[in-house]
Amino acid sequence: MQNLIEARSLFKDFGPTRALRGVDLAVAAGESVAIMGPSGSGKTTLLHCLAGIETPGAGQVLFDRLGEVVDVAALSDRRRSELRRTAFGFVFQQGLLLPELTAGENVALPLLLLGRPRTDAEAEAARLLTLLGIGDKAGARIGELSGGQQQRVAIARAQAAQPSVVFADEPTGALDSVTSAEVMTALLASTVGSGRALIVVTHDAGVAARCDRTLHMADGVIVEAPARVGEAS
Numbered sequence: 100m101q102n103l104i105e106a107r108s109l110f111k112d113f114g115p116t117r118a119l120r121g122v123d124l125a126v127a128a129g130e131s132v133a134i135m136g137p138s139g140s141g142k143t144t145l146l147h148c149l150a151g152i153e154t155p156g157a158g159q160v161l162f163d164r165l166g167e168v169v170d171v172a173a174l175s176d177r178r179r180s181e182l183r184r185t186a187f188g189f190v191f192q193q194g195l196l197l198p199e200l201t202a203g204e205n206v207a208l209p210l211l212l213l214g215r216p217r218t219d220a221e222a223e224a225a226r227l228l229t230l231l232g233i234g235d236k237a238g239a240r241i242g243e244l245s246g247g248q249q250q251r252v253a254i255a256r257a258q259a260a261q262p263s264v265v266f267a268d269e270p271t272g273a274l275d276s277v278t279s280a281e282v283m284t285a286l287l288a289s290t291v292g293s294g295r296a297l298i299v300v301t302h303d304a305g306v307a308a309r310c311d312r313t314l315h316m317a318d319g320v321i322v323e324a325p326a327r328v329g330e331a332s
């Protein structure tokens with residue numbers, strides 16, 4: 100497979116709501132792709148289906164795992180969660196960091212869950228935080244950090260298992276525009292800068308402009324041009 104991850108004709112219903120109605124998409128290694136569109140157009144649902152958080156009702160999600168192509172949508176729950184832990188990284192609007200742990204412990208946690216020795220995991224966490232410019236914050240608790248620093252911790256944590264694809268849902272949604280631009284720089288450097296693919300759902304045209312490509316969604320499909328305000332929500 101030429102691409103790292105591909106969606107083929109994805110459909111997803113939630114009860115009577117058809118959230119995805121035939122989505123095709125292909126993302127290569129080292130590529131960054133933004134997904135934009137009105138509220139309710141299916142962006143998060145698409146991201147969740149690609150990442151194996153949701154399973155589509157129909158269609159395939161093909162992922163090239165070190166040369167072996169797997170259909171994420173067809174895997175058992177156990178294999179899908181193993182794939183999420185080892186091959187995918189996640190950054191959400193609110194970092195979903197554990198407030199009772201320090202920044203370093205939050206970043207080390209995925210590695211401990213993968214069975215890495217504590218000293219290794221802590222050293223790797225310190226290295227990642229330093230790469231993201233907050234090496235001096237490794238011992239700080241999450242509540243002691245600014246919003247931008249917290250997102251850097253979340254970005255560092257998402258890289259810990261050396262994923263092939265990083266999925267980000269509104270990663271700068273809670274930040275001011277200057278901090279948002281800085282966090283995007285850090286996110287791009289730590290993903291596509293290391294040959295990873297980055298798929299970002301965003302409402303922010305400034306964030307999308309930093310990516311290689313922008314896909315626009317409307318009413319559960321990818322459309323050629325952005326929907327105008329008031330159209331297909």
Ligand SMILES: Nc1ncnc2c1ncn2[C@@H]1O[C@H](COP(=O)(O)OP(=O)(O)OP(=O)(O)O)[C@@H](O)[C@H]1O
Pocket residue numbers: 113114116117118136137138139140141142143144145
């Ligand atoms: N768990 C769920 N249960 C029921 N309906 C859902 C669920 N998740 C999403 N939907 C519905 O599916 C459609 C697509 O939702 P989705 O969250 O993917 O849109 P979105 O484009 O990400 O929106 P937003 O920009 O507001 O986050 C919406 O109509 C939404 O109400």
